[in-house]
Amino acid sequence: MADFIPLSVPNFGPREAELALEAITSGWVSTSGAKVTEFEQAFASYVGMPRAVAANSGSSALHLAAMAAGLGPGMEVLVPTLTFIAAVNPLTRYVGAEPVFFGCDDSLCIDPDAVEDFCANRCTLRGDRLYNNKTGAHVAALAVVHVFGAMADMPRLLDIARRYHLTLIEDATEALGTRYTAGPLAGRHAGTMGDIGCFSFNGNKIVTTGAGGMLVSNHAPWAEHAKHLSTQAKADELQFLHDEVGYNYRMTNVQACLGLAQLERLEAFVAVKAARYEQYRAALDGVRGLRILPFDCTVTRPNRWFFSLYLGPESGLERDAVIAALQAQHIQTRPVWALVHEQADYGGNEAYALARAEDYRAHIVNLPCSTGLTAADCDRVIEAILAL
Numbered sequence: 001m002a003d004f005i006p007l008s009v010p011n012f013g014p015r016e017a018e019l020a021l022e023a024i025t026s027g028w029v030s031t032s033g034a035k036v037t038e039f040e041q042a043f044a045s046y047v048g049m050p051r052a053v054a055a056n057s058g059s060s061a062l063h064l065a066a067m068a069a070g071l072g073p074g075m076e077v078l079v080p081t082l083t084f085i086a087a088v089n090p091l092t093r094y095v096g097a098e099p100v101f102f103g104c105d106d107s108l109c110i111d112p113d114a115v116e117d118f119c120a121n122r123c124t125l126r127g128d129r130l131y132n133n134k135t136g137a138h139v140a141a142l143a144v145v146h147v148f149g150a151m152a153d154m155p156r157l158l159d160i161a162r163r164y165h166l167t168l169i170e171d172a173t174e175a176l177g178t179r180y181t182a183g184p185l186a187g188r189h190a191g192t193m194g195d196i197g198c199f200s201f202n203g204n205k206i207v208t209t210g211a212g213g214m215l216v217s218n219h220a221p222w223a224e225h226a227k228h229l230s231t232q233a234k235a236d237e238l239q240f241l242h243d244e245v246g247y248n249y250r251m252t253n254v255q256a257c258l259g260l261a262q263l264e265r266l267e268a269f270v271a272v273k274a275a276r277y278e279q280y281r282a283a284l285d286g287v288r289g290l291r292i293l294p295f296d297c298t299v300t301r302p303n304r305w306f307f308s309l310y311l312g313p314e315s316g317l318e319r320d321a322v323i324a325a326l327q328a329q330h331i332q333t334r335p336v337w338a339l340v341h342e343q344a345d346y347g348g349n350e351a352y353a354l355a356r357a358e359d360y361r362a363h364i365v366n367l368p369c370s371t372g373l374t375a376a377d378c379d380r381v382i383e384a385i386l387a388l
Contacts, residue, residue, distance in 0.1 A: 005381060007332040008204040008306070011371040015264065019257035031231075033253025039260050040214070043199075046263060047176075047189040049216040053227045054251035054259075058173040058200025061213035062090035064229055064249060065196045068215075068222040069167045071097045075140040076132055078102060078118070078166070080110040081339040082357040083145045087171045088340050091143050098137065101341035101351035107296065108308070108336075108360060109152035110144055112160060114353035119164045128165045134350065141167040146175035146190045148366075149206070149273075149305035150295050154185055154193050161194070168194030175199075176207055177270045177303035186299075196222055201255075206269050206305050206371065207262040209255035269371040273304040276378050280307055280367060283382045289315030290385070293364070308336070309365045309385070317388060322365050329384050336364040 023029055036054050044052035055061040071077065073096035079088050081101040092099045100118070105111045123130050123139055130139040142161050144152045161168040172178070172191030176199050179189045191197030196219070201212035217223040228234075233246025251259075277292070285292040289312035295302040311317045323333050339361055341351040368381055 002330050002380070004330045005332065005368050005373070005377050006370060007334055007366065007368055009370045009372070010203055010208045010210075011265075011269065012258070015261040016258050019261045020254055023254045023257045028253045030252055031250035033256070035253045035256035035260065036251055039251075039256040039263070042260060042263055043214055044216065046266070047192050047216060048187070049192050051216065051220065051223045053215040053223055053230065054256065055213040055215060055230055055249045056251055057211050057249075058198055058202060058213040059086045059090050060230070060247070060249040061198035061200070061215040062087065062169075062171065063094050063247070064215055064226040065169055065198055065217075066091045066095045066097070067229055068217065068226045069141060069169065069196060071095045071141055071167075073097065074137060076100050076135065076137045077141045077143055078110075078115055078139065079143045079340070080104060080145050080147075080357075081341045081351060081354065082108055082336065082360060083147060083171070083340060084337050085340050085343055087143065087145050087173070088346075091141070091169060093345065097140070098135075099340075099346065099349050100132070100139070101346070101349060103353040103355065103357035104147070104360065105153070105356065107150045107152065108147040108293070109150060110157070111353050111356070112153050112156040115142065115157070116160055118352055119160060123164070125164060130164045130166065139164070139166065141169055143169045143171060144194065145171040145173075146178060148308065149175045149178050149303040151175070151178050151180065151190055151300040151302060154180075155183070158193060167196075170194040170197035172197050173200035173202075173213070174205065174305045175303060176205070177266055177301075179301050180299055181301050182299040192216055192218075195219060201259060201262075206273065206303055207259065207266055209251070209259045209262070212251050212255050212259065270301075270303050272371045272373075273369065276369065276373050276375075277304045277307055279375060279378045280309075280382065284309065284385060287386070289313065289317075305369070307367045307369045309367050310360070311363045311365065319363060319365055322385075322388060325388055326381075326384055331381055331384055332368065334366050336361055336366065
């Protein structure tokens, strides 16, 4: 029987074991310990920000971002529908705000044309606040998800946010290592250009701590407030005094050790991703109606977190049948997420410009993309696809 090829799994080695053992033998294994601060500092340095705040998940980081930005009842947040639901829940339902959903452009990220049209033609700007003409609600924020490590069109989206007085929240949970290499934002990393940005270290991410997240902000008080909220809002730790409702969103010292080791290896992981992506692209793109969806490398260095095989109509292949056929050969794949505006709790919310998102939902199969995926593994996946 052929070995199982997973979709996306961690890549741990001796360095991770060495640092984790340091935490274990020291006894500092929980949410206290110097490694959390060390990881925050190393992460901030990597992405070029003065401060980073560790959390126990990307979802927690997004919830902290929503609270730090002051989102709440009576407000609306412009969000993509082609994303994991955890990109939307913390920014809306967790804090009492409502989403307005938008489709994607061909990067799979939120469509700036649709966002611009909504703000210009379906809303009214009164002073420094934008109001939805249909609901009367204050449109307070724009959430941008850098899907699969592709950079969203940040020059356009930052301009829209500025003109319409929207807080811009970047969900870079899939995009650690993605950065601009040219243009006005050259050198800036995904997650660092808006008002506040969040990252994930879930087990399937390019860098993982098993579970974990990170927050950065261009507003220093927001980052400090997020840190305060993540540690149960302790005003006096000795006396157990708390000055607002806080959360146990802290990262553990053991997780931080894993993060430090993984961060040391990130650039090597990005290089492996690029090599395996190019291997898929060379063998499959344009063959019998198949496409490997591109990343824009003209002005960005994407991390290529996930690889998307698009089943064009001339391929004669159906998404779920392809997934089942590859699973039968011990190759794990998956569809792109179900659109969030179609999920049970969001059926009553507005949604715009959905055609491309619906098409990609119906025709994408995500291929194995672990940083430990070998060239031989990749060849086996390619051969299985070409034999369909």
